[in-house]
Amino acid sequence: MTAADVAHRVGAKGAILPDRGGLWGHLSDTFWRRPKLLLFLMLAPPVLWLGIVYLGSLFALLLQSFFSIDEFSGMINRQFTLKTYADLLQPSNIDIILRTVVMAAVVTLASVVVAFPIAYYAARYARGKWKALFYLGIMLPLWSSYLVKIYAWKLILAKEGILTWFFEKVHLMWLVDAWLSLPIVGGNSLSFSFTGTFIVFVYVWLPFMILPVQASLERVPANLVEASSDLGATPAQTFRNVLFPLALPGIVAGSIFTFSLTLGDYIIPQIIGNSQLFIGMAVYAHQGTAGNIPLAAAFTVVPIVVMGFYLWGAKRMGAFDAL
Amino acid sequence: MTPAVSFKQVSRHFGQVKAVDAVDLDIGEGEFFAMLGPSGSGKTTCLRLIAGFEQPTSGSIEIFGSQAEGVPPYRRNVNTVFQDYALFPHLNVLDNVAYGLMVKGVGRTEREREAETALEMVKLPGYGARRPGQLSGGQRQRVALARALVNRPKVLLLDEPLGALDLKLRENMQEELKSLQKALGITFVFVTHDQGEALSMANRIAVFNDGRIMQVGSPEDIYQRPNSRFVADFVGSSNVLPPDFVARHGGQRRWASLRPEAVRIVDGEGSAIAATVVSRSYLGGTTRLGLDVEGQRINALLPAGQPLPAEGQSVRIGFTPADLHLMDDAG
Amino acid sequence: MRSDLQSAPLSLKIAAAAGLLFLHLPILLIFVYAFTTEEKSYQWPPPGFTTQWLAVTWNRPDVWQALGLSVQVGAISTAIALVLGTLCAAAVSGSKFFGRETISLLVILPIALPGIITGIALRSAFSLAEIPFSMWTIILGHATFCVVVVYNNAVARFRRVSGSLVEASMDLDANGFQTFRYCILPNIGTALVAGGMLAFALSFDEVIVTTFTAGQQQTLPIWMLEELVRPRQRPVTNVVAMVVVLVTLLPILAAYYLTRDGDQIAGSGK
Numbered sequence: 001m002t003a004a005d006v007a008h009r010v011g012a013k014g015a016i017l018p019d020r021g022g023l024w025g026h027l028s029d030t031f032w033r034r035p036k037l038l039l040f041l042m043l044a045p046p047v048l049w050l051g052i053v054y055l056g057s058l059f060a061l062l063l064q065s066f067f068s069i070d071e072f073s074g075m076i077n078r079q080f081t082l083k084t085y086a087d088l089l090q091p092s093n094i095d096i097i098l099r100t101v102v103m104a105a106v107v108t109l110a111s112v113v114v115a116f117p118i119a120y121y122a123a124r125y126a127r128g129k130w131k132a133l134f135y136l137g138i139m140l141p142l143w144s145s146y147l148v149k150i151y152a153w154k155l156i157l158a159k160e161g162i163l164t165w166f167f168e169k170v171h172l173m174w175l176v177d178a179w180l181s182l183p184i185v186g187g188n189s190l191s192f193s194f195t196g197t198f199i200v201f202v203y204v205w206l207p208f209m210i211l212p213v214q215a216s217l218e219r220v221p222a223n224l225v226e227a228s229s230d231l232g233a234t235p236a237q238t239f240r241n242v243l244f245p246l247a248l249p250g251i252v253a254g255s256i257f258t259f260s261l262t263l264g265d266y267i268i269p270q271i272i273g274n275s276q277l278f279i280g281m282a283v284y285a286h287q288g289t290a291g292n293i294p295l296a297a298a299f300t301v302v303p304i305v306v307m308g309f310y311l312w313g314a315k316r317m318g319a320f321d322a323l
Numbered sequence: 324m325t326p327a328v329s330f331k332q333v334s335r336h337f338g339q340v341k342a343v344d345a346v347d348l349d350i351g352e353g354e355f356f357a358m359l360g361p362s363g364s365g366k367t368t369c370l371r372l373i374a375g376f377e378q379p380t381s382g383s384i385e386i387f388g389s390q391a392e393g394v395p396p397y398r399r400n401v402n403t404v405f406q407d408y409a410l411f412p413h414l415n416v417l418d419n420v421a422y423g424l425m426v427k428g429v430g431r432t433e434r435e436r437e438a439e440t441a442l443e444m445v446k447l448p449g450y451g452a453r454r455p456g457q458l459s460g461g462q463r464q465r466v467a468l469a470r471a472l473v474n475r476p477k478v479l480l481l482d483e484p485l486g487a488l489d490l491k492l493r494e495n496m497q498e499e500l501k502s503l504q505k506a507l508g509i510t511f512v513f514v515t516h517d518q519g520e521a522l523s524m525a526n527r528i529a530v531f532n533d534g535r536i537m538q539v540g541s542p543e544d545i546y547q548r549p550n551s552r553f554v555a556d557f558v559g560s561s562n563v564l565p566p567d568f569v570a571r572h573g574g575q576r577r578w579a580s581l582r583p584e585a586v587r588i589v590d591g592e593g594s595a596i597a598a599t600v601v602s603r604s605y606l607g608g609t610t611r612l613g614l615d616v617e618g619q620r621i622n623a624l625l626p627a628g629q630p631l632p633a634e635g636q637s638v639r640i641g642f643t644p645a646d647l648h649l650m651d652d653a654g
Numbered sequence: 655m656r657s658d659l660q661s662a663p664l665s666l667k668i669a670a671a672a673g674l675l676f677l678h679l680p681i682l683l684i685f686v687y688a689f690t691t692e693e694k695s696y697q698w699p700p701p702g703f704t705t706q707w708l709a710v711t712w713n714r715p716d717v718w719q720a721l722g723l724s725v726q727v728g729a730i731s732t733a734i735a736l737v738l739g740t741l742c743a744a745a746v747s748g749s750k751f752f753g754r755e756t757i758s759l760l761v762i763l764p765i766a767l768p769g770i771i772t773g774i775a776l777r778s779a780f781s782l783a784e785i786p787f788s789m790w791t792i793i794l795g796h797a798t799f800c801v802v803v804v805y806n807n808a809v810a811r812f813r814r815v816s817g818s819l820v821e822a823s824m825d826l827d828a829n830g831f832q833t834f835r836y837c838i839l840p841n842i843g844t845a846l847v848a849g850g851m852l853a854f855a856l857s858f859d860e861v862i863v864t865t866f867t868a869g870q871q872q873t874l875p876i877w878m879l880e881e882l883v884r885p886r887q888r889p890v891t892n893v894v895a896m897v898v899v900l901v902t903l904l905p906i907l908a909a910y911y912l913t914r915d916g917d918q919i920a921g922s923g924k
Binding site for chain 3: 374395402405406407412423
Binding site for chain 1: 687751776797858
């Protein structure tokens with residue numbers, strides 16, 4: 001391609017190319033001139049879907065909590081009243097709420113304790129193929145079937161199952177029996193006690209705690225640790241003063257999941273627990289055969305409110321950056 | 324003759340910020356035109372206005388006489404070499420270069436042939452099968468250049484093209500770009516904040532500041548005869564002398580600029596001025612002396628091979644009156 | 655955080671390893687139980703091993719029905735989620751606009767709030783609007799939270815695709831649609847596939863919202879829930895559980911490999 005060739009070709013074309021025409025061409029021009037139109041068209045389907053299907057039903061639910069049920073006929077009385085909320089505040093219902101919240105808190109704390117070493121190791125020490133291994137090792141249980149995981153523990157905790165076999169082999173069965181005879185945490189067997197419920201909750205939500213903690217630990221720049229030891233801090237001091245505070249947003253982010261998931265769960269306490277109710281089970285029971293949707297709706301408001309406060313507190317701690 | 328690019332009172336506002344403020348500009352056909360200025364001066368925005376990524380808030384832009392506002396970038400016969408090269412990572416080098424031809428419907432054999440020719444022109448023959456990730460910075464830049472040129476644009480825009488390259492590479496590319504432009508005869512418009520680059524490559528330079536053009540002229544004009552303090556300061560670290568000083572030693576009471584290389588160390592002649600050496604920086608081929616002259620700081624650039632005074636020493640300096648370039652304003 | 659090259663303290667290694675084992679052993683146990691000869695209980699150690707339960711499960715029509723429904727629901731929900739999630743992600747990462755933060759929050763809500771809330775909300779909405787339960791009500795629920803998974807993956811990838819690529823494409827005379835087809839799509843393709851697969855896995859496994867939005871229909875998780883509460887043939891449940899683990903393993907692994915270089919699989923906010 002000589003200079004003469006190029007000069008000739010350059011001169012042959014105009015500075016503005018002709019309109020290539022066609023539907024796509026014109027449409028493309030219109031969208032380029034009016035980018036807001038394109039934006040609107042792109043956002044409309046998802047926002048409409050989420051708005052109508054999701055927000056709409058949430059709103060309908062909230063609305064229902066202000067209705068009440070007529071005890072005699074079982075029909076829902078569609079008039080605005082606070083009677084259902086008054087029902088909610090009865091001692092037996094408050095019991096349920098308290099039980100659930102306490103379990104959520106205990107599960108959260110235990111999750112932090114178990115998750116932290118794993119996250120810490122994965123973030124700070126794992127390299128190369130170990131890092132991939134840890135990553136998969138956390139991802140796979142996270143995504144594997146929720147029910148299968150519960151089922152697995154039902155097998156493990158069963159009276160004739162592997163745990164009992166293990167404890168008998170090491171002659172520690174008396175310890176388990178003693179624990180089971182304790183008032184609140186005990187029960188007929190591990191699989192029918194709050195202890196069992198607690199273990200399964202921790203197990204199922206553990207990956208949700210590990211990931212945010214790991215993410216926030218990984219975000220700590222390497223030279224912060226170096227700076228700390230350069231200024232004379234021992235590894236333990238560096239951990240306490242630098243790493244742990246910086247991991248805290250991740251911990252809080254993870255706790256959002258464990259807390260919120262426990263608050264709303266109705267399957268785990270049903271399968272592994274004594275028959276005392278949690279919020280989730282109460283909701284399920286009330287909207288089921290009883291048809292008391294207003295009370296069920298009122299119950300669901302509780303986790304929403306609790307999580308609302310929790311999220312507000314977490315946002316102030318910067319937990320959202322760790323998600 | 325129709326200018327290649329013509330700006331008439333073009334402004335581009337972003338809310339309150341005036342990125343480009345009523346700019347008039349004419350770039351001639353076949354010119355190697357530089358837009359020089361600090362960050363935020365509006366030079367890149369002007370480039371994007373020519374390319375079509377921005378639309379002017381007011382004023383009109385013409386490319387070879389055709390109205391350009393409202394025309395999308397894909398219908399302008401103008402191509403850009405981006406600062407970060409913007410090579411498509413999912414395509415190999417040949418497909419990258421042939422992209423513009425592909426979307427215009429050119430057949431596979433023909434566009435691959437043209438792409439190969441373009442790669443030869445930028446001295447990367449046979450690199451077609453490689454991926455952008457496998458190339459060095461300089462090679463990527465050439466691919467970006469080939470990708471733009473293969474479309475035979477009427478104007479080629481270059482956005483700080485040499486910024487990411489190291490010194491040796493940069494100097495080589497400067498020469499190559501110059502000879503390429505001469506051979507092809509296409510109008511090149513390039514943006515840079517490096518005044519050395521602008522001076523060595525361009526036919527004409529426009530110096531930008533705060534959204535306005537301060538001065539347009541040949542490299543020599545800009546360097547020797549800056550019309551304002553800003554231009555004098557920005558294009559080569561000139562000595563900017565206040566009116567009092569100029570009145571004492573040059574006759575007129577105006578701001579003036581004095582190039583460091585025009586300052587000489589002399590031996591006690593009548594018109595010599597007393598000065599104290601405040602600092603010395605060895606630059607290899609030259610040495611920069613910081614001098615205190617009656618309270619005014621003046622830099623002198625002395626060529627290598629001269630005996631150099633020590634720091635703190637008193638010397639006498641001199642310069643020819645013609646080197647004292649009087650400026651219009653202080654700004 | 656790659657500062658120290660020294661190895662981790664032993665106690666940390668043990669704690670981390672124990673934690674990982676804790677996560678994985680229970681599931682592996684199921685594999686063992688799928689082959690036990692004991693039918694009536696969860697006896698350990700298993701008295702004997704047999705492969706007969708595989709055949710029995712194969713011949714159970716209710717298992718196949720549930721599986722079929724799960725696959726259908728998963729496929730359709732994923733398709734819907736892909737379209738909606740990508741549109742939303744493209745809009746949100748493309749430009750700043752009024753209400754962008756709100757929309758980001760809105761998209762995440764279905765997963766941020768507990769499933770039971772979504773479930774009962776949908777159920778009460780259906781009864782208010784007098785929509786009968788069917789496969790489509792299940793899909794309505796599933797698609798809603800599958801959108802989140804696709805959205806997260808797409809947004810993460812959009813963020814990594816340099817903005818100047820789109821400009822470069824337009825500069826080279828490709829109009830908007832050509833740019834989408836030749837420039838944008840190839841670069842986000844694998845993220846969309848990954849998001850789709852994660853969405854499918856999520857839908858396949860979902861039980862909490864599904865129990866509220868299904869009438870008489872049984873997806874596989876609902877079938878399993880029934881079995882958990884009222885067991886018919888325990889080993890059959892074990893076999894199905896094992897198969898489910900294996901089947902959901904594949905999309906997760908594939909999604910991981912597709913999005914491996916650099917960013918997390920953005921679905922961890924399940």
